[in-house]
Amino acid sequence: MSWGVEDEERRKGVLALMEISEKIMRENPNHVNEVRKSESGCWMEQIYGILRCDFCDLSVDCPIREEQMWQEYLKANNIVIEKNS
Ligand SMILES: [Zn+2]
Secondary structure, three states: OOOOOOOHHHHHHHHHHHHHHHHHHHHOOOHHHHOOOOOOOOHHHHHHOOOOHHHHHHOOOOHHHHHHHHHHHHHHOOOOOOOOO
């Protein structure tokens, strides 16, 4: 697992997340255990209350991120999925 600290934007994002999480933990040390599961299923949104799926690779099972990767894969391979409406 890489934190990608060589990437300035990403490094700033990680620092911001650490600040947010520190604040959350100060207010409620049990936040991670007590937090309700977010509707989107996004881990970032659940824990931090922000949608930063570019950071969800710290968590392997974000459904939004998986969907994004899936769509990118389809696009890259020119796969079109017929949607039954
Ligand atoms: Zn996410």
